[in-house]
Amino acid sequence: MKFILNGTPVEIDFIKEKLLFPHMTVMDYLREHAHLTGTKEGCGIGDCGACTVCLAERDVFGNTVISSVNGCLIMLGMLDNKHLITIEGVAKNGKLHLVQQSLVEKRGSQCGFCSPGMVMSAYAHYLNKKPFTRSSIESSLSGNLCRCTGYESIFQALIDVEKYERIEENPELPENSREELFVEKNGSVYIKPLDLQSLLKYKRWYPQYTLVSGASDLSVKYKTEHPASVSLIDISDIEELKGVTINKDSLTIGANASIESAKEALSVYYPQLSEYLSTFASLQIRNKASMAGSVAGASPVGDIMPLLLALRAGIVLTSDKSSRSIESRNFNTAYRRHIMADDEIIEKFILPLPSERHKLFCSKQSKRKDMDISSMTFCISLSIDNGIIKDVSTGFGGMAAVPCASGKIEEFLTGRPFTEDTFIKAKPLVRQEFSTISDIRGSAEYRLLVAENLLIKCFNDLK
Numbered sequence: 001m002k003f004i005l006n007g008t009p010v011e012i013d014f015i016k017e018k019l020l021f022p023h024m025t026v027m028d029y030l031r032e033h034a035h036l037t038g039t040k041e042g043c044g045i046g047d048c049g050a051c052t053v054c055l056a057e058r059d060v061f062g063n064t065v066i067s068s069v070n071g072c073l074i075m076l077g078m079l080d081n082k083h084l085i086t087i088e089g090v091a092k093n094g095k096l097h098l099v100q101q102s103l104v105e106k107r108g109s110q111c112g113f114c115s116p117g118m119v120m121s122a123y124a125h126y127l128n129k130k131p132f133t134r135s136s137i138e139s140s141l142s143g144n145l146c147r148c149t150g151y152e153s154i155f156q157a158l159i160d161v162e163k164y165e166r167i168e169e170n171p172e173l174p175e176n177s178r179e180e181l182f183v184e185k186n187g188s189v190y191i192k193p194l195d196l197q198s199l200l201k202y203k204r205w206y207p208q209y210t211l212v213s214g215a216s217d218l219s220v221k222y223k224t225e226h227p228a229s230v231s232l233i234d235i236s237d238i239e240e241l242k243g244v245t246i247n248k249d250s251l252t253i254g255a256n257a258s259i260e261s262a263k264e265a266l267s268v269y270y271p272q273l274s275e276y277l278s279t280f281a282s283l284q285i286r287n288k289a290s291m292a293g294s295v296a297g298a299s300p301v302g303d304i305m306p307l308l309l310a311l312r313a314g315i316v317l318t319s320d321k322s323s324r325s326i327e328s329r330n331f332n333t334a335y336r337r338h339i340m341a342d343d344e345i346i347e348k349f350i351l352p353l354p355s356e357r358h359k360l361f362c363s364k365q366s367k368r369k370d371m372d373i374s375s376m377t378f379c380i381s382l383s384i385d386n387g388i389i390k391d392v393s394t395g396f397g398g399m400a401a402v403p404c405a406s407g408k409i410e411e412f413l414t415g416r417p418f419t420e421d422t423f424i425k426a427k428p429l430v431r432q433e434f435s436t437i438s439d440i441r442g443s444a445e446y447r448l449l450v451a452e453n454l455l456i457k458c459f460n461d462l463k
């Protein structure tokens with residue numbers, strides 16, 4: 001594989017390089033093999049941002065896209081044909097970059113452990129020509145934790161960057177000469193097909209191999225379980241799985257489009273989803289994690305499925321023999337189980353575009369606003385016709401073994417007047433529908449109470 005590292009072309013032959021594997025994390029590659037130890041390991045599982053690096057690559061239209069990503073989550077094989085910039089590549093000719101200089105001057109660093117990650121998030125923000133306003137900086141740094149500064153000096157330092165004229169920087173990319181990657185070594189296999197057709201062929205030949213896209217679930221799993229070997233099909237660069245298309249009355253989102261690009265597309269039609277999806281992990285994770293990764297993981301507390309349920313979205317499952325479109329309600333079968341056959345993949349999601357009378361409410365409850373898995377989630381879509389509620393569809397997360405709809409609430413609300421009284425009367429149905437459990441994210445009673453209260457909040461927000 002070929003990529004550029006801080007401006008220098010790198011070529012790796014995995015057969016010759018005994019200690020390198022395409023499934024190793026970029027952070028391990030940088031620290032242990034490239035001896036670039038500026039990228040820090042804090043948590044190793046996507047939670048702290050100390051390992052943040054910057055990735056430049058081509059999008060489906062051939063434009064250069066720059067994003068901050070977690071070095072501890074993405075895999076070395078995912079760098080193929082891209083330009084990786086680490087903290088060592090930010091200062092040029094011995095001169096600190098503006099974001100670094102400002103952090104020095106405003107004392108935005110104390111022990112310094114978080115600082116390389118902070119700089120890389122701010123550098124990606126700078127390269128993307130985003131404004132250095134407080135809210136914009138907060139959103140770009142949502143995945144960077146600091147134990148010392150209390151953040152204020154960091155924000156002040158970065159707000160200062162806005163005062164200076166920007167110098168344009170365009171990271172170069174390798175020539176577009178991608179080749180399929182097939183590495184079999186020490187019992188592990190890593191296949192990186194170039195297109196959907198080859199992916200489906202491999203999935204038929206090797207149905208038990210695991211697909212990997214943003215690796216934000218799988219790298220955490222491997223970090224904690226230390227498997228002796230892995231068999232992966234890397235689908236992170238398959239263009240057919242990343243596109244977003246607007247049709248007459250629906251939006252088609254490729255299964256492995258990043259959550260951030262899905263957020264941008266969806267927010268045009270459902271502005272409330274900008275806030276809802278901004279609470280999904282951190283920007284670094286959203287830049288690579290996919291909707292399919294969330295749905296296929298079938299977690300009861302994932303943020304994507306409750307939304308798909310409320311919108312009655314379609315999920316297209318494809319194998320090299322056939323393709324079928326199913327309703328999101330039919331996807332999960334039991335705790336962490338789904339109806340996909342071994343040779344099938346999720347190809348795309350089909351979401352309806354809203355009509356004039358249509359309303360959508362989504363709320364994720366978690367202990368922290370950023371970077372936290374939800375305790376419970378409630379999404380509901382409905383339309384109001386002459387004051388009467390119609391077309392009700394719900395999606396609950398964290399209330400049962402799988403994300404699910406509430407038939408009882410949907411039936412009750414349908415045909416009733418859109419008034420607070422209707423929603424107050426719907427509250428007792430929460431306890432009739434769900435018998436949830438207590439765990440570290442919240443007690444059963446807390447979840448039931450919050451779900452009841454969200455019905456009222458939903459009315460107040462939508463009225």
Ligand SMILES: Cc1cc2nc3c(=O)[nH]c(=O)nc-3n(C[C@H](O)[C@H](O)[C@H](O)COP(=O)(O)OP(=O)(O)OC[C@H]3O[C@@H](n4cnc5c(N)ncnc54)[C@H](O)[C@@H]3O)c2cc1C
Pocket residue numbers: 045046047210211212213214215216217218219220255256279280281282285288289290291292293294295296297301302303304344345346347371372373374
């Ligand atoms: C720090 C941290 C915070 C997080 N916060 C949140 C959060 O706030 N909300 C939330 O919902 N999740 C959160 N997650 C979980 C995770 O980021 C999501 O589940 C994410 O969407 C996974 O996508 P991915 O592309 O990275 O999946 P991967 O790790 O690449 O894959 C996950 C699973 O999906 C399968 N898969 C991927 N693509 C396909 C496909 N096209 N067809 C079939 N199977 C496929 C893989 O085989 C694998 O089994 C968090 C994770 C971390 C580490």
Ligand code: FES
Pocket residue numbers: 040041042043044045046047048049050051052070071072073
């Ligand atoms: S080391 Fe903490 S997010 Fe990567």
Ligand code: FES
Pocket residue numbers: 108109110111112113114115145146147148149
């Ligand atoms: S300066 Fe010490 S963790 Fe941020």
